[in-house]
């Protein structure tokens with residue numbers, strides 16, 4: 001079978017590898033839709049992910065498909081089931097899991113390699129974070145579950161309040177999902193991003209205003225809630241500059257390793273700022289995201305802007321990493 005392997009920064013190849021057979025408790029998924037996004041572009045560019053792994057790295061962490069083989073002992077899934085596997089499963093027993101911080105699990109099982117014809121889903125994910133795709137929801141639409149799950153977990157961290165002023169910095173797929181979630185909560189949303197065509201999508205998703213990043217002046221804005229969805233230190237600083245006294249900042253985008261930002265101690269203390277972050281998702285939020293997608297929460301076509309075969313992924317990633325790609329592309333490895 002063919003599989004995309006990341007060998008280092010901006011070094012992605014399609015390789016022929018033996019199709020794996022599922023072991024006890026595992027299932028094998030024929031991947032029908034694997035999607036790109038801001039995180040996959042970031043991982044491609046950097047050549048690693050702080051949690052998901054280092055090269056050689058089976059590439060891709062969002063996707064869905066059909067079970068085509070089941071391992072010994074699997075009773076809750078069968079060949080032919082359309083499923084969306086989460087890309088992780090926490091252990092449920094460590095200190096972090098015990099405290100409900102399952103994204104910080106000390107023994108997390110990660111799943112990568114969605115950009116491949118077949119994907120082996122580890123037993124722990126089969127047991128607790130593999131989801132049947134509801135009838136009526138397209139397989140490729142279910143592939144958005146992962147990023148939406150990250151956003152609704154983030155929103156639990158800093159719940160949007162009706163009528164408050166919110167700013168979302170970053171209009172990639174995740175930033176735009178944030179716009180949708182905040183607007184649905186009744187917040188007045190200003191979206192800030194670099195690309196004019198994405199500003200238009202932000203308005204479609206419920207933002208009241210959008211501004212281009214190079215024109216954005218945080219001083220007169222002073223929002224009650226600021227979401228940073230870029231993952232750069234400059235955007236983190238901008239987020240902190242845009243919050244009003246008593247406001248909340250959610251640093252949602254993950255910057256590169258060994259980077260720092262300075263905090264204005266006077267503002268942090270005397271303005272009583274709440275500064276927090278959210279990483280990844282939990283099985284609860286994953287299930288909730290799938291339920292929202294089933295209910296038509298978002299029009300998938302707004303995000304899934306392009307389709308391509310697996311062979312074209314390396315060239316696509318090169319283009320996307322230089323800043324010219326679509327919000328999300330659907331790769332169809334087993335089509």
Ligand SMILES: [Zn+2]
Nearest residue numbers: 091094097105
């Ligand atoms: Zn754990």
